[in-house]
Amino acid sequence: MSPRTISDINDDLLAAACCIxxxxxxxxxxxxxxxxxxxxxxxATDGFKRLLIERRAVEAA
Structure with missing residues (x-):
C-alpha cells in the first residue's frame, strides 16, 4: 500500500472540518x-486530530 499524499489528507481534513x-x-x-x-x-474532532498528525508525519518524511 502506497503512502497517502498530502492532497489526500487535505481532502479528508476538509471533509472532517465540514462535518465538525x-x-x-x-x-x-x-x-x-x-x-x-x-x-x-x-x-469527528478525534479524527481531525489524527489527520493532522498524519499530515505532519507525511510532511516530515
Whole structure:
C-alpha cells in the first residue's frame, strides 16, 4: 500500500472540518442535549486530530 499524499489528507481534513461545522451548527440550534450528536462531534474532532498528525508525519518524511 502506497503512502497517502498530502492532497489526500487535505481532502479528508476538509471533509472532517465540514462535518465538525455541521455538528456545531446543529448543536447551536438545538442545544447540547442530544448525546448522539455530541458523541459524533467528539469522534469527528478525534479524527481531525489524527489527520493532522498524519499530515505532519507525511510532511516530515
Amino acid at each position: 461545522s455541521d455538528l456545531a451548527h446543529h448543536i447551536s440550534e438545538h442545544g447540547p442535549e442530544n448525546v448522539l450528536v455530541l458523541n459524533n462531534l467528539e469522534r
